Amino acid sequence: MSLSAKVVTRVFQLNLRNNVSNIRQRTCSVILQKPRHYYDTIFRSKLFDTNQYFYPNMSTNIAAAERKIRAMGALSPLDPSSFSRPEQAIIRHISLNLNVDFAKHVLQGYAKIDFDILEDINSLILDASNLSISSIEADDGSQLQYKLGEHVPNMGSKLTILLPKQHTAGEKLKVKITYSTDPQASALQWLEPEQTSGKKHPYLFSQCQPIHARSILPCQDTPAVKFTYDAEVTAPEEFTVLMSALRGEARSNRTTFRQPMPLPSYLVAIAVGVLESRTLGPRSRVWSEKEEIERSAWEFAETEKYLQAAEKLCGPYEWSEYDLLVLPPSFPYGGMENPCLTFVTPTLLAGDRSQADVIVHEIMHSWTGNLVTNRNFEHFWLNEGFTVFLERKVGASLINDSVEAKRSRDFQSLLGLQELSEAVSVFGASSPLTNLVVDLNGIHPDDAFSRVPYEKGSLFLRYLEDQAGGPAVFDDFLRAYLTKFRKKSLDTDQFKAFLLEYFKDNQAIKQVDWDSWLHKSGMPPIIPDYDTTMTKAISALLVKIDDSNASLSYEDVANFTPHQMIHMLQQLIDRPALPIERLTALGKEYKVNGNKNTEILYRWLRLCIRSRDDTKLQEVFQFVNSQGRMKYVRPVYRDLYAWEDVRERAIDNFIKNEKYMMHVSAYTLRKDLHLDEKTKNTE
Ligand SMILES: CC/C=C\C/C=C\C[C@@H](O)/C=C/C=C/C=C\[C@@H](O)CCCC(=O)O
Numbered sequence: 265m266s267l268s269a270k271v272v273t274r275v276f277q278l279n280l281r282n283n284v285s286n287i288r289q290r291t292c293s294v295i296l297q298k299p300r301h302y303y304d305t306i307f308r309s310k311l312f313d314t315n316q317y318f319y320p321n322m323s324t325n326i327a328a329a330e331r332k333i334r335a336m337g338a339l340s341p342l343d344p345s346s347f348s349r350p351e352q353a354i355i356r357h358i359s360l361n362l363n364v365d366f367a368k369h370v371l372q373g374y375a376k377i378d379f380d381i382l383e384d385i386n387s388l389i390l391d392a393s394n395l396s397i398s399s400i401e402a403d404d405g406s407q408l409q410y411k412l413g414e415h416v417p418n419m420g421s422k423l424t425i426l427l428p429k430q431h432t433a434g435e436k437l438k439v440k441i442t443y444s445t446d447p448q449a450s451a452l453q454w455l456e457p458e459q460t461s462g463k464k465h466p467y468l469f470s471q472c473q474p475i476h477a478r479s480i481l482p483c484q485d486t487p488a489v490k491f492t493y494d495a496e497v498t499a500p501e502e503f504t505v506l507m508s509a510l511r512g513e514a515r516s517n518r519t520t521f522r523q524p525m526p527l528p529s530y531l532v533a534i535a536v537g538v539l540e541s542r543t544l545g546p547r548s549r550v551w552s553e554k555e556e557i558e559r560s561a562w563e564f565a566e567t568e569k570y571l572q573a574a575e576k577l578c579g580p581y582e583w584s585e586y587d588l589l590v591l592p593p594s595f596p597y598g599g600m601e602n603p604c605l606t607f608v609t610p611t612l613l614a615g616d617r618s619q620a621d622v623i624v625h626e627i628m629h630s631w632t633g634n635l636v637t638n639r640n641f642e643h644f645w646l647n648e649g650f651t652v653f654l655e656r657k658v659g660a661s662l663i664n665d666s667v668e669a670k671r672s673r674d675f676q677s678l679l680g681l682q683e684l685s686e687a688v689s690v691f692g693a694s695s696p697l698t699n700l701v702v703d704l705n706g707i708h709p710d711d712a713f714s715r716v717p718y719e720k721g722s723l724f725l726r727y728l729e730d731q732a733g734g735p736a737v738f739d740d741f742l743r744a745y746l747t748k749f750r751k752k753s754l755d756t757d758q759f760k761a762f763l764l765e766y767f768k769d770n771q772a773i774k775q776v777d778w779d780s781w782l783h784k785s786g787m788p789p790i791i792p793d794y795d796t797t798m799t800k801a802i803s804a805l806l807v808k809i810d811d812s813n814a815s816l817s818y819e820d821v822a823n824f825t826p827h828q829m830i831h832m833l834q835q836l837i838d839r840p841a842l843p844i845e846r847l848t849a850l851g852k853e854y855k856v857n858g859n860k861n862t863e864i865l866y867r868w869l870r871l872c873i874r875s876r877d878d879t880k881l882q883e884v885f886q887f888v889n890s891q892g893r894m895k896y897v898r899p900v901y902r903d904l905y906a907w908e909d910v911r912e913r914a915i916d917n918f919i920k921n922e923k924y925m926m927h928v929s930a931y932t933l934r935k936d937l938h939l940d941e942k943t944k945n946t947e
């Protein structure tokens with residue numbers, strides 16, 4: 265037996281002898297990286313077999329107990345990523361009062377939280393991450409005792425508020441928590457002036473999805489809980505404060521907000537910068553620094569058209585306003601569907617409106633994700649698969665000719681299939697993280713993120729649509745689904761039950777192999793018979809590119825849409841690397857070298873890396889240093905890592921630039937580059 269196995273066995277023998285649940289939980293948390301309350305439920309359940317208590321069977325034993333408890337519904341509504349216990353008392357409203365301190369990099373103030381009590385309780389349990397709490401008060405102003413647990417990896421801390429008397433189901437309760445965030449809060453990025461376009465003022469923005477809201481405010485940080493909120497934020501006078509809410513008055517340094525629609529914690533958002541805005545339509549404005557405002561207004565001018573097309577399919581837009589905020593380049597995602605105010609990366613400013621699909625995607629989240637929400641991130645496909653599915657339907661509905669519309673929808677789906685195939689090969693086809701429904705026990709959702717829930721989810725819905733009888737039938741189902749789960753959170757079982765009931769007389773739906781679709785890894789069991797009209801020219805061109813005797817010219821691609829070009833480059837990425845000379849000719853003739861469209865440029869640079877063209881490295885590093893969209897930066901770094909001769913240079917470049925990155929980008933890139941905390945540049 266190895267030394268570590270001996271130590272573990274000894275710890276468990278001691279635990280068993282002492283039978284101190286605290287030690288047991290703590291040991292399990294440390295070894296298996298799961299939250300301590302989780303074990304509490306399992307041990308108390310008596311389903312845990314104490315004869316199997318020793319290493320190495322402990323984890324199998326716990327997993328078996330967990331499955332039984334889940335089957336009994338006893339852990340419900342357990343979210344493996346949250347300490348909170350919303351089944352005991354649930355948050356209904358939060359009033360925030362915060363000051364933005366750019367010098368200290370903190371938000372400081374209080375949150376007044378309204379609860380509905382659902383069970384008889386003596387305490388409230390919330391999520392927090394690196395918050396400094398100075399006091400917790402009851403509604404009458406009396407001080408409440410509280411305990412902030414140790415920081416558990418992947419989870420943050422459990423905040424237990426002790427109530428002086430028992431509260432019974434049906435009561436209401438208010439608490440006021442005065443606190444300050446940490447300068448390293450994982451949801452916040454504090455930018456120095458040189459990281460902005462204007463170079464004069466700092467900037468702050470947030471990204472709470474999936475479980476970073478707990479680093480900004482104490483809350484039940486699980487999408488199972490939805491609450492309304494209002495906020496009063498103070499910031500230096502020259503700054504504009506925006507939130508995922510309706511903006512009220514902005515007087516001198518104070519701005520108020522109200523969000524009357526219930527939303528999950530991951531949709532709380534804030535941005536503070538020196539900003540301008542332009543009107544896009546009757547319910548939309550675009551915000552950005554002044555350097556990007558005209559380009560942004562042009563790129564997103566068709567927002568109202570997309571909103572109307574979305575409403576035609578899904579029903580009225582319920583969030584009143586739909587604004588866009590173009591963030592500084594370090595924003596890690598293409599877009600984030602913060603209600604009333606979608607956050608977008610400036611890499612969408614292609615100058616040709618070719619990345620409008622991202623805006624349509626974020627608009628569709630107003631229904632799937634924001635109105636109807638996954639109950640925890642194991643069911644993330646309910647947010648993203650539905651949204652991609654709707655995005656492509658709405659995109660097609662904007663094309664007048666019905667044949668063209670179907671072609672275009674299928675072409676977008678084929679592009680998505682390429683992305684899915686790459687995501688599956690990054691994780692490995694047998695990885696459980698390629699299942700549609702994943703197990704996030706002990707796993708940070710940021711580590712599970714990939715295109716899988718987006719594309720496998722959307723493909724599953726397309727398959728269900730085909731089985732059900734096509735869009736004419738399925739569109740009605742979609743509206744019924746949105747109505748049924750409006751303002752609610754649900755899981756995959758609830759979706760399945762609703763669909764089976766809705767289509768109870770449909771024989772083809774009865775044939776669906778749910779287990780394979782939901783719980784098997786790798787590529788989907790069935791790929792729809794997509795229309796390939798728009799990929800035919802690409803396939804023919806790939807044959808020509810492979811023929812080293814054929815000369816390449818711009819004529820080859822002159823009629824390609826930007827998306828056909830993207831598809832062609834993506835195909836090349838998936839094939840053996842081209843010889844450098846051939847790739848150089850392609851880059852020059854097809855005008856992809858130095859292209860302004862980042863979707864094209866990103867794929868072009870990956871091809872250069874794959875062909876080991878070291879003359880392009882400077883440009884590659886400039887690309888990853890100039891913007892932080894993870895969709896681009898992570899695959900490029902992974903490709904650089906795979907090129908042994910430049911691996912060290914890639915790592916050095918990352919370490920030098922890590923301080924300019926948002927938490928989630930640095931966190932995931934460290935894993936992509938196989939780095940540990942010790943290598944952090946603390947200068
Ligand atoms: C099965 C996956 C399980 C958990 C993942 C849950 C949350 C993922 C978390 O890391 C946050 C995701 C936020 C995404 C925001 C926007 C994306 O839709 C952007 C897509 C990429 C891009 O276009 O840049």
Ligand SMILES: [Zn+2]
Nearest residue numbers: 625629648651
């Ligand atoms: Zn999305």
